[in-house]
Structure formats: C-alpha cells, structure tokens
Amino acid sequence: MDVPVLPEQLPPQVFTTGAQLLDLTDKKLVIVLRDGRKLIGTLRSYDQYANLVLQDTVERLYSQDLYADVPRGCYIVRGENVLLLGEIDLDKEDDLPLKQATVDEIYDAQRLESANKKQKEKKKARKLHGLGFEAENELVL
Amino acid sequence: MLFFSFFKTLVDHEVTIELKNDLSIRGTLKSVDQFLNIKLDDIQVVDEVKYPHLSAVKNVFIRGSVVRYVHLPANAVDTALLEDATRREAAAQANKAK
Numbered sequence: 001m002d003v004p005v006l007p008e009q010l011p012p013q014v015f016t017t018g019a020q021l022l023d024l025t026d027k028k029l030v031i032v033l034r035d036g037r038k039l040i041g042t043l044r045s046y047d048q049y050a051n052l053v054l055q056d057t058v059e060r061l062y063s064q065d066l067y068a069d070v071p072r073g074c075y076i077v078r079g080e081n082v083l084l085l086g087e088i089d090l091d092k093e094d095d096l097p098l099k100q101a102t103v104d105e106i107y108d109a110q111r112l113e114s115a116n117k118k119q120k121e122k123k124k125a126r127k128l129h130g131l132g133f134e135a136e137n138e139l140v141l
Numbered sequence: 142m143l144f145f146s147f148f149k150t151l152v153d154h155e156v157t158i159e160l161k162n163d164l165s166i167r168g169t170l171k172s173v174d175q176f177l178n179i180k181l182d183d184i185q186v187v188d189e190v191k192y193p194h195l196s197a198v199k200n201v202f203i204r205g206s207v208v209r210y211v212h213l214p215a216n217a218v219d220t221a222l223l224e225d226a227t228r229r230e231a232a233a234q235a236n237k238a239k
Contacts, residue, residue, distance in 0.1 A: 015149060017174045020202055030194060034207070036162070038194045050178065050204050062193055083160060083207050086184075086198030093197040 017048045024087055030060075032083040038062070039075065040088070049079035063109035066101040143230050147223065148173040148211075157187065157212035158203055164192055166201065177205035 013019060024043050031039045031052065041057030053076050058069040101109075125135045148170070157167045158179060165188065168181030182200045186192050195201075 015145075015172060015174050017176065017178055020172050020174060020178060020180050024202060030198060032194070034162075048176075050202075060194065065193075067193075079204070080206070082204050083162065083164075084166075084204065085202040086195055087200050088197050089199045092199075096193070096197055098193055 017050060018046075021046045021050070021085075024085060028088045028090065029054075030086045030088055031077065032086075033077070034081045034083055039072070039077075040069075041075065043085070047079075050082050050085075051079040052077045052082065052085075061103065061106045061110070062098075063106050063113060065098055066106055066109055067098050068101050068103045068106040070103055142175070143226055144177065145173065145175055147226075148177065148179075151213065151217055154214055154217050156181070156214070158208055159210040159212070160203070160207050161209045162207070164188075166195070166203070168201070171200070174205075177208065179203045179205065179208065179211075 021043070025046070026042060026044070029041065029043050031041070031054065033039065038060045039054060039057050040060055041054035043052060044055050045053040053074070055074055057072045057075045059072050061068045061070065128135065151170050152172070154170055155167065156170050157165055158181065159165045164186065166181060166184050166186055168184035170179065171182045172180040180200065180202050184195070184198060184201055186195045189196060
C-alpha cells in the first residue's frame with residue numbers, strides 16, 4: 001500500500017503556530033472572540049498560544065445590514081478567547097452590502113432584534129407546553 | 142501526533158470546518174500545527190447572510206480549540222491506512238510503557 005508522504009522539501013517548522021501567524025502580522029485582520037465580539041486591527045505580535053497584540057483596534061458591531069465601529073485602541077488578547085483571525089481583503093472591504101450607522105442606532109436595532117427573538121421563543125415554549133413539553137428552567141405563563 | 146500527521150496529508154484539499162459556535166467555513170486547507178490550529182484559503186462562509194463580518198475575508202486562521210468538526214473530502218481519506226496507523230501508534234505506546 002502506498003503511504004502518502006509529504007514532499008521532502010517542507011521542513012516540520014512550516015507547520016507551527018508561529019509560521020501560520022507570521023504572514024498575518026502587520027496586516028489588517030478581523031479577530032472573532034469567543035464571546036462573539038469582532039475586533040478589527042493590525043496584528044503586531046503573537047505567540048504559540050495565539051495570544052495576540054493588536055494595534056489601532058476598533059470593535060465592529062453588527063445588526064442585520066448595519067454596522068458601527070467603536071475605537072478601542074491597543075489590545076493584548078489572551079489566546080484562549082480567540083475563535084479565528086481573518087485577513088481582510090482591502091478591495092472587497094469597500095463594496096460590502098452593509099451601511100455604516102452610529103453606535104446608538106446599532107444598539108437600538110440590537111435591542112429590537114433580541115426583543116423579537118425573545119417573543120418568538122416565548123411563543124414556541126407556549127406551543128411546546130401545549131404539546132406536553134416543558135421548557136428547561138423556565139416557567140411558561 | 143497521528144492526527145497532526147493526518148491533517149498534513151490533507152493540505153491543499155477543500156474542507157469545511159464547523160466551529161463550536163455553529164459557524165461553518167469552507168476553504169482550502171493551507172496549514173495545520175500541533176494544536177490542530179488550521180489555516181484556510183479562499184474561504185466561503187456556509188450561511189453568509191447570518192455572518193456578515195467574514196464577507197471581506199479571504200483567508201483565516203482558526204484556533205484548534207474552537208473546532209467542532211472538520212468535514213473532509215471522502216476520497217482524500219484512506220480509512221484502512223488510518224486504522225493501520227492507529228494500531229501501529231498504539232503498539233508503539235504499549236512498547237514504550239514496558
């Protein structure tokens with residue numbers, strides 16, 4: 001049986017966290033954190049745990065087709081909180097189907113969104129209750 | 142180290158990564174390291190309307206600890222070979238323990 005082998009010319013250090021992040025340094029990146037936040041900034045330093053140093057960071061808030069940027073400054077992000085880093089295509093960035101809004105507008109839109117969601121969940125829970133399913137840790141009134 | 146080696150054989154194949162937050166990203170596997178951090182090129186988010194923050198992104202680095210599944214192209218995986226490698230590694234471990 002043929003054993004698939006890697007081409008000899010690739011040394012093992014090609015496959016390290018450092019090598020993977022090296023070509024992302026000094027680029028404009030979007031970092032998604034475990035709590036769902038999206039940070040946009042320039043990657044200046046990192047280590048093998050994907051601890052990151054970001055410069056000129058803004059936090060981008062989204063709601064449907066709106067977004068808003070909140071200036072945040074310099075960040076050291078502990079690696080365990082990082083979901084992913086994405087390199088932003090500077091050409092594509094300009095023709096996004098999104099409209100910039102103020103932070104307050106986003107907050108309003110997000111509040112509306114979560115209220116709608118809550119209402120939907122409540123409706124669903126009530127219907128399930130009618131069928132004999134009890135929602136966990138929740139009282140259906 | 143078995144899965145690290147296995148993922149190395151999948152470099153340049155098209156894979157779909159599903160994260161623990163239910164986000165699915167399809168792209169070409171470019172690199173993997175010992176934590177199974179993964180780098181993808183030419184990415185496409187499976188439910189793009191729901192995740193607008195990635196529509197201007199061309200390649201991503203995904204931290205291994207947040208991956209739930211990696212969907213692989215079936216024809217790129219030799220399960221018999223993988224099974225064999227698993228047995229061999231287990232045997233080597235058992236030898237080491239003696």
